[in-house]
Structures are given as structure tokens and as C-alpha cells.
Amino acid sequence: MTTQTAHARTARQRPPRRIMDARWSVLLGIVFVWCLAPFFWLVMTSFKRGDRALNDPDLFQGPFGLDNYIAVLGQGFLLNMRNSLVVATMTTVVCTIIGALAAYAIARLPLKRRVLWLSGVLAASLFPPVSLVPPLYEVWRSIGLLNTWEGLYVSYVSFSLPLTIFILTTFFAAIPSELEEAAKIDGATPLQAFRKVILPLAGPGLFSAAIITFVTSWNEFLLASTFAPRNAEVAQTVPVAIAAFTGAVEFQRPIGTITAASVMVTIPMVILALVLQRRIVSGLTAGAVKG
Amino acid sequence: MKQQNTAGRLLAAAAVATAVSVVAGCTPAPADNAEEGEIVWAIGGPRSQPGGAHLSIAELWNEENPDTPVRVEALPEAADGAREQQALVLQAGGSEFDVLGLDVIWTGEYVENDWIVSLEDVRADLEGVTLPGPMESSSWGGELWAAPLNTNAGILYYRTDLVDEAPRTWTELCAAAESIAAEEGMDGFIGQGARYEGFVVNWLELFWSAGGDLYNSDQSEVVFDVDLATEVTEFIAESVDDGCFAPGYNTAMEEESRIAFQSGDAAFMRNWPGPYALIADDSESPANGVTGVAPLPSFTGEPGVSAIGGFNNAVSAFSERQDIAKDFVVWAATSVEVQTILAEDAVLPVHVPLYDEFADDPVMQQLGEILQDAKPRPAAPQWAEISLEMQRTLFEAANGQMSARDAAEQMRTFLEGTLNG
Amino acid sequence: MPNDTSTMHGGSARRSPEANSRLRAPARWRGISETALARLFLAPSITVMVLVVVFPILYALVTSLNAYTRRQREGFAGLDNYVEVLSSGVFWQALSFTAVFTVTSVGLEFIIGLGFALIMNRALRGRGIVRATILIPWIIPTVMAGQMWAFMFNITPGSINGLLGLGDFNWLGQSGWAAGTVIIADVWKTAPFAALLLLAGLQTIPSEMYESAKVDGATSIQRFWYITLPLLRPAILVALLFRTVDALRVYDLPEVMTGGAFGTESLSMLVQQYIVETPDPGVGSALSTLTFMLVLAIGVIFVRAIGSHLVFGERSR
Structure with missing residues (x-):
């Protein structure tokens, strides 16, 4: 067809x-x-x-x-890339899974005041982050989450969830409910209907949300520079590391190492985009509606 | 079929990713966890990076004091970033940092917050052998709170192939700039005219050189002369308009200034001594070999007054090894070896006797003389607010966004408010 | 709809007793009511968000009601901090720049992003390359992108002026142009984000709608106008919503590119100033709260619009 x-x-x-x-x-x-x-x-x-x-x-x-690339690698930049990769991956996985569940509940399950739920979800991410940082720093400090991957991705998940939930809610809502009903008549539980019918059709939405979450947490600066400001061996991420580059002399802008590092981090992201973009535009819903 | 495939793949991918992340999701333990008895020296800038002078200094200390080693914790070069990282730890009462590298303008704020301990008991070790300007910037409320590590001062760079001697007044400089523009097609003077702390420093140097000041000597009274401030601001605005100042002046920081001068676009520059070595190393630069340094120009012909920069070392109030930390900061200020390491890295030392060692180095001699009269910005707790207000008023006026007199009056009112509050 | 569940539950319960007992545990799991399931599904997200943001938000709200001299708390202040913020000229300047920035950059990003999305959706040859290319600007960390644009636009060394032969045009050093330059950088950086959201939205439009419209002789412009745009509305609203609330809180680009000079100081830069630079947590938190209320008010308008365009499961039958 x-x-x-x-x-x-x-x-x-x-x-x-x-x-x-x-x-x-x-x-x-x-x-x-x-x-x-x-x-x-x-x-x-x-x-x-x-x-x-x-x-x-x-x-x-x-x-x-x-020269610039050699200098960047000599500063332990691969460790920063590892940190960013772990933090962004963890954020994406956790956020997409729990966000998909929440979006399904809002879009499909019997729930009163859906708009209020959506507003609440949104509200949680709208406070200017810079004023949340000092109290959050104290909390993270007291429970030992400073300078850890966990401290970063737990907060990233929280700040990324609203967008994921919104994207997926609109996606789930656009999927004809007949499909789900048919599955239920065939004896599927709501969970099965979600997993077997809705999720596959929402592929483009899931992958868009995942790409956005990944890139956003990969690039995040404010929280990363507060919660893990130093030490590539532990949790310092890529943007924080790049911002900490210095020239040879005071005030000299390290433009060479900054650009080299930026190019280095862009390459894996381009590859990721090349791989994932196919998924965004592949799971066309049209054929499925009839099938 | 296809749907199930996608779903299966999705779930499989999620499962694998989860598994990987759970295995990998625990942060590796920090390799360099504070060793027993280690003194942590939190200081920013390129000299804290591998191969930098601060590391050499720590190494020297560690050779002499193997039982109480010092480790450099590198903070960002940007002053705001370094201050924030120290503030987060100190605000939480953290003992991670023992010795704090302070920008010269932070002293009062740190004292007010009870973040640093008094060094009044070691004043005798420093006084007399340490430059008076940096000592003043380490003091607040008549008490000594930090030991200077290095200093810095604004100087005039000029081209010996374009003028016979350094201009002493702004009138001379602008006249020279005009004829150089006509003959060589070059821009005139470049300095730090962008809206940030650098503008404040440049403006103050003009203001001080014209005989003005913000407060009296013990900061009990505002002496800010509105007429004089208006003139200084108008001078900048006019100089930008008539081309005496380069067109990029109002977006230039230290780095843009250096690039403009080093690439031969600008004939004069106000900057710190740092760029001198870079220009000397750049054999292709039109300024290479023909760069001279001099005191800043003034309006009267007297040598201009330079603003002081640099680092002072303070001892954290939350440090568990304050005695050793104190020994370290005094040692760093007074040890000839330490101060020589800095001087060899083209940083201005604070140890007065050292300047005699460089008797045959004309640049060092010149800088030594400039430093005699250099002034620190007030190290008041409210300095950040004062600086920001100057950026909001004087910068705007210098760029024609408000009247210079209104800006000066607003500034005076603000300064008066800082005394009451 | 809840009836469905009860029949299903009843269905399994009506099996033979042995089967029933064997299946008890799974049956109860399978028979969980949809309302309970909804709560269960929402729980993880809500828990994480509550754990992370609720305490800091409450903390900021309380802080905003207290008087501070720099970092030292001086006592309860009531609404004084709010009055101070609302009566300061700097706040209104920042608000007006933020508003202009938001309207202009979100508008441009939406138009360019929609164009990108249509291109990404269509490109037949080398579509992978086209899509990756479009995403590149957005992949570069914002702080780095800001430094890059500032460096390129600055008179010294003058990369863009050299390229365009503009001599000493002072992009960052005059009012109007400084804001425009920041907007250019933001549009370059963020249009791909809007494109990605719209591209995902395009996938929800069944292709047979286009087919039948073609059969009826609709031109491609008509198809875009009468099918694509209306059906894309939820995605458009989501894209506009998130771009708007982000733009209203813009910080990195103006901070890095102009430092707030020439009327480019945003609300978040002001918040940052009071929280970090010249600390007065009381005023800073009051500013944050006002910013939050403004952003939330605009956000809720969008959310209601999104809500009215969604066909929720319940209502569909």
C-alpha cells in the first residue's frame, strides 16, 4: 500500500x-x-x-x-565525553520510559482534569532554573549527589519530562482509538494494548522526544557547572569542560581548543542523528490505521 | 508484523540501554580524593592548568613540606565563575577548600560573609616586603585578610615605529592617533570598553588620573565628583565618535584589544602586561619588536593611575588546617623562589625586593614604577553592586544611551546609598 | 470505558475455579482498573518531578518573602521584594527585551522550523544527510554557539564583516543591532528544535488524506493549508509552547554575546545577577517568582489550546 x-x-x-x-x-x-x-x-x-x-x-x-585536537585530548576530554554520554543516555532512557507511561495515562486512560495535569507537569519546569540551583545544591550536597552522574541525570530527567510528556501526549492522542479498542476486544489488557499497539505507532514521537532529551542533557550547562564543576575523572560534562579551557596567558581566549572540542562533540551527535532520524519518519501511521 | 518488530526493537533497545546504564550508572570514585592532611588551594586561571605556575609553586612547597602537601584545585578563569564555585562551597560551610585565591575585589565580601579568617597576626611578615597596593586590596576594615600572591596593572602599549615617545596626555595620544590614521589607515586607541568589569576598570583609571575618586581613604565618605565624572564619560563618548578610540572599543575586552593591537589595527592599547609576551613571540605581527610600554596617559601630563589586578590568597574559615594554610599563603607571598616563578611566567610579583633583581630589564623596571602609584578598586562587600551600577549608568552614557551628567549623578546617589546600607 | 475493564475482569473470573486460582495473581494484575493504571503510570514522573523541583520552588517562594542584605537574612519582608522589583526600571527594560526577543525569535524559528520540517519530511535523495545537516546547529552546545557567534560578529577580528565586506560595522555595539544579532544566533541555533517537533507531528497525519485530496484535485498549497496545518496544530502548539517558555527564560546567548549591553538584558540575566553576582536572594527569588508566573500564565494558555485540540481516549467513544 x-x-x-x-x-x-x-x-x-x-x-x-x-x-x-x-x-x-x-x-x-x-x-x-x-x-x-x-x-x-x-x-x-x-x-x-x-x-x-x-x-x-x-x-x-x-x-x-x-595541534588543537591533540591539546584537547591531552586534557582528558575523552573522560568528559564519557560523562556526558552516560548522563545523557541515562536521562534519555529513564525520561522516555516514564514519560511515555505518563503521557499514555493523560492521553488515553480515564483521568479527570487532563489539562490540569498537563499544566502541572509544565509548571514544574518553568521556574527560572538559576534560582532553583542554590537550594538544590544544598540538597544534593547533603545526600552526596554532588560530582556524580546520578546527581546530574536525576535533575535532568525532572527538567526534561514535561517536553517528553507533551510530545507523547499529542502523539498518543492522534492514534485512532479504534486500534486500541480492537486489541482490547481481542483480550489485551490496557498494558498490552499500550505496548503492542500504541508504542509502535508512536515510534516517531518516541524517537523525537528521545533525541531532544539526549541533546538537551548533553548540552546542559547551568546545573552541570554547579553540581559537577571540576574533575573529568568523576562527572564533569563536556560543556563545563570546554568552558574551563584557558589560553596560555591570562585573558587569551582558547579559541583553538574550544572549536576543536566543539567539532569533536558534534561528530558523535551527527552520527546519532543520522541513525535516529530514520526512525522519526519511518513508522508512518497511515498504513497501520487500516491494517 | 512490522509494528511488533518496532515495538520489540524499542523494548530491546530500552532494556539494553537500561542494563548498560545500571552497570555504568554509578559514578567512578574520584581518583584524587583528598589525601590525609592535604591542603587544597582553589584558584583560577591558566596558571592553575597543567604546566602552570601555580602547580610549580605547589610542587616547590611539597618538596619542602612533604607532610602537608598542597594540591591546586583549578577554578574557571572567568572571575564570576571562580567566585561562584568558591561561594557554593563556602555558603554550605564546606571544608573542601583551605586556601582561596581571591580576585582583588572580593576581600570585603568574603569578610562580611565570615568565609575567611583574619591574617592580622602575620601582617608583620608581609608589610614592608610586599607592594602596598596589593596589601591594601587584601585589607578590609583596617584588618588584613589575605596575603597577596601576584599583582597586575593597566599599562599603555604603543608603537615605537609610529611615535617617538609614549604620549603623556590623552590630547597627545588623540593627536598622534589622528595623524597615524591619516598616514597608515590604522585605528587609534583600543581598551576594554565592553560592558563588564573591564569597562569599570578603564573608566576608573581615567577618573583617578583626572584626580577623582569614589570614596575617601577610609571609605567613610563619598568624594565622587559629578562634574569630573561627567567630563570623563563625555571624553570616552567623544573619543569613540571622533575616531581616537577604535570602532570596536565598546565591544572589546582584553582579548579583542590584544588582537586589534597585535594585528596592527590599533596604534595604542590599554591592557595588562600579559599580552607583551604574546606580541614578542609573534614574529609576523606588525607590532613585533616595535612595542613599547608606558604609564597610562592622563589629562594633566602626570603619569596616569593604573588599576590593580591579580590574586590574593586567603584562608578559608571552614578549613580544618588553618595554621598550615596560613603558613602557605605567607610563604607564597614572601618566598623569593615563588615570586620568581611568577615573574618568569610574565606575572607581576608582589615581593618588592625582587624588582631590584630585574634592574637590567627595562620593562620590569617600568612596571615596578607604575605599580608604586597603582590603586586598587575598593574591596568593599558591595563592590559587585557598585561595579554593576557603573556599567548600567556610565557605560550607557559613554555610548550615548543616556546623558553623562545624569549617569554621574545617579552614580553619586548610588555610592551614597552604599554607606548607609 | 471503565466498563470494558470490568467485563474483562469478569470474563477471566468466570473461568473454571482451578484456572481461576492458578491465574489469580496475573488476573488481578490484568484486571487492575484503568483509573488505577492511570495513577500508576503517572506516578514515576510525578515522583521524580516532585522530589527534584518542589523543595527548591518552595524554598524560592519563602526566600522571596524575606529581606536580605547581600547573603545575610534580615527578617520577614512581606511583599517588599516584589514591590522593589516591580518599581525598578531595570526590570521593565529586561521584560521588554525579553518580550521582543521571544516574539521575534519564536516567530522566525517557527517559520524556518516548519520549512525545515517539510524539507526533512520530503527529501528523497540523501535525506539522511539533509536531516543531519539541519540538526547540526542545534547540536552545538549553546554556550559554545554563543561564543562562536560573538567572535564572528565582533569587529575584532571581524570574520562576518570581512566575509560580507561590511568594514567596521558594529553588530554587537549599537542598540537594536545587538538584540538583532542575539536573535539571529538564537534562530540559527534553535530552529532545528522546532523543526524536529514539527517533523514528528507531520508523521501523525495519515497519508491517505493527501491521496484523497489529490484525487479531488487539490493543489499542493491547498493541501498544505487545509490538511497539513490543521492536523499539525497539536504539534505546532507544543513547539510554540516550549519555544516560548524557553525564550522567555533566555540566558546563555545574550550573556555570552553582549553581556546585556545595548538593551539585551533578559529577565533570567537579571535573576542570575541577584542570585549569583550581586547576591540578594530575596529580590532574586521575587524576580524568579514573577518570571515564573508570567511564563506559567502564557504556558497555560497554550496548554488549554493543546487540550482542546487533542482527542483524548475517553471522549473519542
């Missing part, structure tokens, strides 16, 4: 195709330049060697080399 649709679409679009292709290419060109030009600057700068080249506005002003 999906293939038929695709055929039908291409067949009907064939006549104006060349014009479409030209416009399409121009559009993609603009998108590429807008998204990548600053990134290109980042990459070029990261390969520059020495103070003089680094501060030259000319992108192609050498000399070039791997």
Missing part, C-alpha cells in the same frame, strides 16, 4: 519535475549554507595552528594542523 502511494505520487508529479528539481536544489543549497557556514568556520578554525592564524578573520589563513 505504501509503495503504491509512492508510485502514484511520482507518476503525477512527473511533468513539472525538472522545474521542481531546480527549485528544490536552490532551496537545499540555501539550507546547507545557513546551517553549515558557521559550522564550516568552526571546523576551519579548529585546524588552525598558533595564536596568529586563530585570530585571523581569513578562514584559509594557515598554518593548519592537529
Whole structure:
């Protein structure tokens, strides 16, 4: 059925195709330049060697080399990447699982005052985080969560849950309830209906929520710099480590190591995005509604 | 079929991820957990990074005192970041830090919060051999609370190939800048004109050099002269307009200033001594080999007054080894070896006798003279508020967002308010 | 709907006694009422959020009612801190910048994000590359992106001016342009986030709706206008909601790029100032609470709109 649709679409679009292709290419060109030009600057700068080249506005002003990358790796940056990876993964896994349950309850299960629940969930994340940090620091300190992965991801889960719940609530609500009812008539429990019918159809929503949670916790700075400000061997994350880079001399901006580190952390994220993006647009609901 | 696959994969992925995270989810124990008897020295900046002078100093101490070793805990270079990290620990009464590297403007605040202990009992060891400016910045309420580690002072950089001698007044500087702009197409003067603490320092240097001040000597009275402040602010605004100050002045911090001067865009620069070595190392820079340093210009022809920067070491009130910490901070201030390590790293030492050792180094001599008259910003508990108010009023006025007189009057009212509150 | 459960429960109970006893434990699990299940499903999320944020929020609320001289508490202050905030010019300036920033950046991010989402949804050749490319700006940590843009826009060394041949154009050093520069950086950084949310929303639109519209001869613009936009509404609202509440609390970009100069001081920067820089926890917490109430009020408007667009399980039958 999906293939038929695709055929039908291409067949009907064939006549104006060349014009479409030209416009399409121009559009993609603009998108590429807008998204990548600053990134290109980042990459070029990261390969520059020495103070003089680094501060030259000319992108192609050498000399070039791997010095910045070697310097970054020499500062234990791989440990920071490990910390960020663990914290972001844990946040994503926990947040997606418990957020999916909550969203299902709000979207599908008999629950009074759904809008109030949604508002409450949202409200919990709206206080300016900077004023929550001092009391939270005291609590984390007294229960020994400072400088730990747990201290970071427990708070990240809490701050990421609202978005996950909202995305998934809209997703679950968009799935025709006939599917679920049919499953229930076949003898499935609500839990089974959730697992076997709803979750698979909500794939795009789950993966979007997961990507967003992962990237947000990977990039988080305020809490990370408060709860684990130092020591890559323990829990200091990538953004905090990059912010702690210094030049050779006071006030010298370590632009070379900053750009090199930024490029280094972007690469695994791009790979992750390449892998996960397929999931966002694959679980098309359309075919399933009828099937 | 397909759905179940997706669901299965989802669940499997979740299960694997959970398993991995549970195994991996416990933070590894810190490798360098405070050793028994270790003194932790929490101080920021590049010198606390691997290979930096602070580590060499700690190493030297540890050789001499193997039973009470010192470990450097590197804080961020940004002063706000370093202060916040110290404040979080101290506010919670934490004993993680024994020795605190303080920016010269934090003394009063730390005293007021009962975060540091008095060093009045070791004053005799420091007085006389330590520069008076840094000593003043380590004091609050007539008492000594910290031992200076190093100092810093604003100086004028100029190009010996463009002018025969350093301009002594702003009039001379702007005249030179104008002719250099006409002949070489270069910008004039660059300093720290962006809205941050640096602007406050630059403005105060102008104000001090013009004979003004914020408070009287024991900070009991406001002596802020509104007319003079108005003139100083207007001078900045006019200099930006007529091109005596480089067009990037109002967004420049130390680093932008250095880049502008080092790349030959600006003919004059106000900066700390740090960039001197970088320019000397950059053989391709138009300023390489032709950079001179001098006291800041003034409006009168007298040498201008520089603001003091640098670090003072204080002993944490929550430290469990305050005696050793005290020995360490005094040692760091007075040991010739320590102070030489700093001097060799192009940092200005606070140990007066050391400046005689550099008798054949003209730059060091020059700096020694500048430091004689350099002034600290008031190390009052409310300094952060005063500085911010100056940024909100004087910076805006210097950039034509409000009248210079209104800004100066507002500033005077604010300063008067700090005495009552 | 609750009836369904009771029949199912009854169904299993009507089996033979042996089977019933053997199945007792699972039957009770299977027969758990849907209302109870709803509570059970909500419990983990609510627990985590309560544990993490409730104490700090209460703490901030209490703090906002006390008078402080820097870090020292001086006693109960009633609503004095709120009065102080509301009567300070700085607060209203910050509020107006924050409002302008929010409206402009969220508006642009929505339009660009929707464009990105449609492109990501469509791209046939090399769609993986296109999607990854669009996401790159958002992947770079905000603090680093802010430093990068500040460095590129600054007159010294002048990367963007050099590229565009603008000479000494002072992007960050004049009012209006400073805010505009921050907005450009924010739109660049965050449009992909809006795109991702909208892209996910596009997946909920059944493709046969497009097919039947095509059969009826609808043009692609009509299809976008009459099918995509209305059906995308929940996702659009979620995207706008989260972008708006985040933009209202913007901190990193203006802090790193301008330090608040030239009218770019946001509400959160002001909060940060009172909590950290020039500590007065009382005023800082009052500011936070006001910011919170403003953000929440706007958030609730969105939530109600989202609620009215969702077909909840209960109502659907």
C-alpha cells in the first residue's frame, strides 16, 4: 500500500519535475549554507595552528594542523565525553520510559482534569532554573549527589519530562482509538494494548522526544557547572569542560581548543542523528490505521 | 508484523540501554580524593592548568613540606565563575577548600560573609616586603585578610615605529592617533570598553588620573565628583565618535584589544602586561619588536593611575588546617623562589625586593614604577553592586544611551546609598 | 470505558475455579482498573518531578518573602521584594527585551522550523544527510554557539564583516543591532528544535488524506493549508509552547554575546545577577517568582489550546 502511494505520487508529479528539481536544489543549497557556514568556520578554525592564524578573520589563513585536537585530548576530554554520554543516555532512557507511561495515562486512560495535569507537569519546569540551583545544591550536597552522574541525570530527567510528556501526549492522542479498542476486544489488557499497539505507532514521537532529551542533557550547562564543576575523572560534562579551557596567558581566549572540542562533540551527535532520524519518519501511521 | 518488530526493537533497545546504564550508572570514585592532611588551594586561571605556575609553586612547597602537601584545585578563569564555585562551597560551610585565591575585589565580601579568617597576626611578615597596593586590596576594615600572591596593572602599549615617545596626555595620544590614521589607515586607541568589569576598570583609571575618586581613604565618605565624572564619560563618548578610540572599543575586552593591537589595527592599547609576551613571540605581527610600554596617559601630563589586578590568597574559615594554610599563603607571598616563578611566567610579583633583581630589564623596571602609584578598586562587600551600577549608568552614557551628567549623578546617589546600607 | 475493564475482569473470573486460582495473581494484575493504571503510570514522573523541583520552588517562594542584605537574612519582608522589583526600571527594560526577543525569535524559528520540517519530511535523495545537516546547529552546545557567534560578529577580528565586506560595522555595539544579532544566533541555533517537533507531528497525519485530496484535485498549497496545518496544530502548539517558555527564560546567548549591553538584558540575566553576582536572594527569588508566573500564565494558555485540540481516549467513544 505504501509503495503504491509512492508510485502514484511520482507518476503525477512527473511533468513539472525538472522545474521542481531546480527549485528544490536552490532551496537545499540555501539550507546547507545557513546551517553549515558557521559550522564550516568552526571546523576551519579548529585546524588552525598558533595564536596568529586563530585570530585571523581569513578562514584559509594557515598554518593548519592537529595541534588543537591533540591539546584537547591531552586534557582528558575523552573522560568528559564519557560523562556526558552516560548522563545523557541515562536521562534519555529513564525520561522516555516514564514519560511515555505518563503521557499514555493523560492521553488515553480515564483521568479527570487532563489539562490540569498537563499544566502541572509544565509548571514544574518553568521556574527560572538559576534560582532553583542554590537550594538544590544544598540538597544534593547533603545526600552526596554532588560530582556524580546520578546527581546530574536525576535533575535532568525532572527538567526534561514535561517536553517528553507533551510530545507523547499529542502523539498518543492522534492514534485512532479504534486500534486500541480492537486489541482490547481481542483480550489485551490496557498494558498490552499500550505496548503492542500504541508504542509502535508512536515510534516517531518516541524517537523525537528521545533525541531532544539526549541533546538537551548533553548540552546542559547551568546545573552541570554547579553540581559537577571540576574533575573529568568523576562527572564533569563536556560543556563545563570546554568552558574551563584557558589560553596560555591570562585573558587569551582558547579559541583553538574550544572549536576543536566543539567539532569533536558534534561528530558523535551527527552520527546519532543520522541513525535516529530514520526512525522519526519511518513508522508512518497511515498504513497501520487500516491494517 | 512490522509494528511488533518496532515495538520489540524499542523494548530491546530500552532494556539494553537500561542494563548498560545500571552497570555504568554509578559514578567512578574520584581518583584524587583528598589525601590525609592535604591542603587544597582553589584558584583560577591558566596558571592553575597543567604546566602552570601555580602547580610549580605547589610542587616547590611539597618538596619542602612533604607532610602537608598542597594540591591546586583549578577554578574557571572567568572571575564570576571562580567566585561562584568558591561561594557554593563556602555558603554550605564546606571544608573542601583551605586556601582561596581571591580576585582583588572580593576581600570585603568574603569578610562580611565570615568565609575567611583574619591574617592580622602575620601582617608583620608581609608589610614592608610586599607592594602596598596589593596589601591594601587584601585589607578590609583596617584588618588584613589575605596575603597577596601576584599583582597586575593597566599599562599603555604603543608603537615605537609610529611615535617617538609614549604620549603623556590623552590630547597627545588623540593627536598622534589622528595623524597615524591619516598616514597608515590604522585605528587609534583600543581598551576594554565592553560592558563588564573591564569597562569599570578603564573608566576608573581615567577618573583617578583626572584626580577623582569614589570614596575617601577610609571609605567613610563619598568624594565622587559629578562634574569630573561627567567630563570623563563625555571624553570616552567623544573619543569613540571622533575616531581616537577604535570602532570596536565598546565591544572589546582584553582579548579583542590584544588582537586589534597585535594585528596592527590599533596604534595604542590599554591592557595588562600579559599580552607583551604574546606580541614578542609573534614574529609576523606588525607590532613585533616595535612595542613599547608606558604609564597610562592622563589629562594633566602626570603619569596616569593604573588599576590593580591579580590574586590574593586567603584562608578559608571552614578549613580544618588553618595554621598550615596560613603558613602557605605567607610563604607564597614572601618566598623569593615563588615570586620568581611568577615573574618568569610574565606575572607581576608582589615581593618588592625582587624588582631590584630585574634592574637590567627595562620593562620590569617600568612596571615596578607604575605599580608604586597603582590603586586598587575598593574591596568593599558591595563592590559587585557598585561595579554593576557603573556599567548600567556610565557605560550607557559613554555610548550615548543616556546623558553623562545624569549617569554621574545617579552614580553619586548610588555610592551614597552604599554607606548607609 | 471503565466498563470494558470490568467485563474483562469478569470474563477471566468466570473461568473454571482451578484456572481461576492458578491465574489469580496475573488476573488481578490484568484486571487492575484503568483509573488505577492511570495513577500508576503517572506516578514515576510525578515522583521524580516532585522530589527534584518542589523543595527548591518552595524554598524560592519563602526566600522571596524575606529581606536580605547581600547573603545575610534580615527578617520577614512581606511583599517588599516584589514591590522593589516591580518599581525598578531595570526590570521593565529586561521584560521588554525579553518580550521582543521571544516574539521575534519564536516567530522566525517557527517559520524556518516548519520549512525545515517539510524539507526533512520530503527529501528523497540523501535525506539522511539533509536531516543531519539541519540538526547540526542545534547540536552545538549553546554556550559554545554563543561564543562562536560573538567572535564572528565582533569587529575584532571581524570574520562576518570581512566575509560580507561590511568594514567596521558594529553588530554587537549599537542598540537594536545587538538584540538583532542575539536573535539571529538564537534562530540559527534553535530552529532545528522546532523543526524536529514539527517533523514528528507531520508523521501523525495519515497519508491517505493527501491521496484523497489529490484525487479531488487539490493543489499542493491547498493541501498544505487545509490538511497539513490543521492536523499539525497539536504539534505546532507544543513547539510554540516550549519555544516560548524557553525564550522567555533566555540566558546563555545574550550573556555570552553582549553581556546585556545595548538593551539585551533578559529577565533570567537579571535573576542570575541577584542570585549569583550581586547576591540578594530575596529580590532574586521575587524576580524568579514573577518570571515564573508570567511564563506559567502564557504556558497555560497554550496548554488549554493543546487540550482542546487533542482527542483524548475517553471522549473519542
